[in-house]
Amino acid sequence: MAKNILIDHRRATLRNTLPRHTAQLGSPPHSATPRNEIQRAVVPCNDCKECCTDTVLLLPHEGDDISQYDHVMLPGPGPDHAVALRRKPNGECVYLGPQGCTIHDRAPYLCKTFDCRLFFLNRTRAERHNLVKRGLAKKEIFQAARRLLEQETKKGDAPIRSVASLNVSDD
Numbered sequence: 040m041a042k043n044i045l046i047d048h049r050r051a052t053l054r055n056t057l058p059r060h061t062a063q064l065g066s067p068p069h070s071a072t073p074r075n076e077i078q079r080a081v082v083p084c085n086d087c088k089e090c091c092t093d094t095v096l097l098l099p100h101e102g103d104d105i106s107q108y109d110h111v112m113l114p115g116p117g118p119d120h121a122v123a124l125r126r127k128p129n130g131e132c133v134y135l136g137p138q139g140c141t142i143h144d145r146a147p148y149l150c151k152t153f154d155c156r157l158f159f160l161n162r163t164r165a166e167r168h169n170l171v172k173r174g175l176a177k178k179e180i181f182q183a184a185r186r187l188l189e190q191e192t193k194k195g196d197a198p199i200r201s202v203a204s205l206n207v208s209d210d
């Protein structure tokens with residue numbers, strides 16, 4: 040089992056002020072956003088599948104119906120944070136197919152909302168290094184984010200370009 044099994048980095052990305060480790064999250068407040076109004080992150084992932092080879096927690100308080108997913112129970116601080124999508128022996132999500140996600144329309148909350156670029160930008164270089172060093176975040180996700188940000192900065196048409204230009208060179 041990967042060291043970062045309890046990491047909820049996708050949720051923390053969306054809610055910048057929350058700690059990232061589920062052990063620190065406790066019982067989160069229920070979301071006021073109805074399931075059908077969740078705003079899906081638009082990330083030009085192309086062939087990148089880094090997010091689909093990491094632990095993805097299911098969040099009932101965000102509208103995830105656990106019974107609708109092939110899942111596993113994880114050791115965790117509370118029931119809301121103890122369930123994740125099942126992964127194949129190679130670490131991939133069971134729903135990852137040759138062409139990408141096979142349940143795109145009903146993917147869990149975290150899959151719909153995660154944006155690695157924000158995950159990168161909302162942390163200082165020191166914070167990113169620390170998270171990777173402690174096994175609380177995948178280096179590959181930060182690397183993917185940096186690639187995207189660099190591409191967008193070059194193109195000059197990215198909505199978060201101005202923010203990216205501040206931090207993207209921080210490895």
Ligand code: SF4
Pocket residue numbers: 082083084085087088089090091153154155156179180183184187
């Ligand atoms: S790391 Fe970024 S580019 Fe890669 S799959 Fe995740 S969101 Fe997409």
Ligand code: SF4
Pocket residue numbers: 090091092095124132133134135136139140141142143146147150
């Ligand atoms: S449900 Fe789809 S988007 Fe989410 S981790 Fe699995 S394959 Fe990736």
